[in-house]
Amino acid sequence: MDRRRSGYLRRVLVAAATAVLGTVILVPGAASAAGTGAITGYGGKCVDVASANSANGTQVQLWTCNGTNAQSWTVGTDGTIRALGKCLDVSGGSTANGAKVQLWDCNGTGAQQWVANAARDIVNPQANKCLDATGVSSADGTPLQIWDCGGGANQKWNVPGGGGGGGTSGFVVSEAQFSQMFPSRNSFYTYAGLTDAMKKYPAFATTGSDTVRKQEAAAFLANVGHETGGLVYINEINTANWPHYCDWSQPYGCPAGQSAYHGRGPIQLSWNFNYKAAGDALGVNLLNNPDLVATNSSISWQTGLWYWMTGTGGAGTTSHNAMVNGQGFGTTIRAINSIECNGGNPAQVQSRVNLYNQFVGILGVPAGGNLYC
Template sequence: MIMQKWWRRALRKVRYVAAGSLVVGLLSVLPVSPASAATGQISGLAGKCVDVAAASSANGTPVQLYDCNGTNAQQWNVGSDGTIRALGKCLDVADNSTANGAQLHLWDCTGGANQRWTVTAARDIVNPQADKCLDVTGNNSANGTRLQIWTCTGAANQKWNAPATGGGNPNPSGFVVSEAQFNQMFPGRNSFYSYSGLTAALSSYPAFATTGGATISRQEAAAFLANVSHETGGLVHIVEQNTANYPHYCDWGQPYGCPAGQAAYYGRGPIQLSWNFNYKAAGDALGIDLLGNPWLVQNDSAIAWRTALWYWNTQNGPGTMTPHNAMVNQRGFGETIRSINGSLECNGGNPTQVQSRVTTYQRFTSILGVPTGANLYC
């Protein structure tokens, strides 16, 4: 029944996003220094450390395993911007390669995806572009053994104790988007759309941004956040701005009617939940009486985020698949647009709005250090 109703979204799509508020350029990713960093040794196989050969800061200097000695060649800054730095330069995958066995060296920090790293809760250090782990070549613990990237196996030669938390995840939430990255994405957001509210909501849909490997997980997070950014003018608007539409979102043909009132089911939250039947479906799925109290979506940050994740993970909308499945199955960002507002924007319906979503997605994937993938448009 919900799927038969999505044509009615046309009433609410005149809402908010003013052209002047849209970000139209890609964010520069040429950091001079990490926004914040924890500094120390990175230890791993046989208790040895990640080391810059001969403590040289020259471009191309090999990065290797070596006895821990506390010198500057082993002092690494694990930054919230995704870089790992020593001697003023970045840990870099040679030749921008994503292949197994691509070696690591030191290089000038460029902001490239081959210099982006994520320390996971499982103590892997992952390059999201390659979706591969920092690896000791040949499982060899001898001093001078080169470090490389390799498909993540969970083996001891891929486990590291990074300085951020003494070996754990530098992002305590476990979400693939750190709070610093979230704030970078939404510098002017309404405080209602809190990072803590978002991370509290993640447990409702544990497959979100955790499926398909590091790259796909970050692409999905970027896609979700890009779409909600578009829906809310950069996480500024909590409720639909066109109040004249409010009385139109009650379908009295539903057996449960509109117990909160004729004008109570207007758009709210990150993905602008609207219509009484959608409040009913989302509330039933989440175990919350949203039909009787739709105001929870505008008063409780975690509930607002949960409704957006409900749609993202369970609803096809006017598309043929959920946005979650579109990203996990690598159907592309364009398919997420189709599932959210394809009946009005896709197939030439509103190319300006589609471009706005795509531009934001490109910016967010840049922040997360991953490629956009194919099929950006619908």
């Protein structure tokens, strides 16, 4: 395995500064129910349709629980959440913080897809944002919106049926399966670190059918397993390359030093501009403290998920989108390291494919098509 090549992964990582999260299209119609009842949350209040009005555009809000139809929600197995014959909807299909959450005719768009996960978030995967009580208020009439998932109490909900919207009770890969996949892994790459990191990107491995969720998890773990020799290596092993990843043309330079931005972590994050972009996205000062990627397991895993969810490389789409939209594992290789594709390094491609086939086998799902790039 050419584990620490001189820079081609680093070149494609810069594309990760822009997120490209696509729409998962659902088929409109009657949804079979995973659960029906009240959705309770912040302050013990219920998710409520203002004035029990079923008109399109009616604000969804917090209100004292009262057992009315305005607070009776059906969590559909198709990813919808419905009340009064309409769907919970993000106004205008927006992905911006503060976008209004409302009732609207069910139409099968990503604005009406929701994932209730084990962390008690209700996530809109199209925006990769959480259902949120505006202003951290629990007062009656507090409007609901979408906002970056931050783990606050105003984003925690109890959903009828204990899940829904395509969600699962925990990561689709159990800790035992994770250990089976990486029997010789470095103790730094903990399962707890990975599941904690997933809170930053709650759409990861929670979008689509159970098969799709497991395929995405297997694809991510296969790629990072390839990058790290089976989750063995934390730092780039070719130390001669370490001074090469400082681009002094960037206005912020390399404050941690010329050799501080070598490959680290599950995706082998490197270059000062990628540490800056990842740190900005994750709310961690990685430009000045790049070694956090090698010393904090959750942050390290977060950088891997950051690229998986936002980096497009040579694929024109993210690895996450490739898996949930049926483009196949081969597209994830192109997004991560397109230089291997089109005959560039077939042995490396085969290594990734072998791991993916092994991991989907452990998870008991088919590999799907388009495995190669």
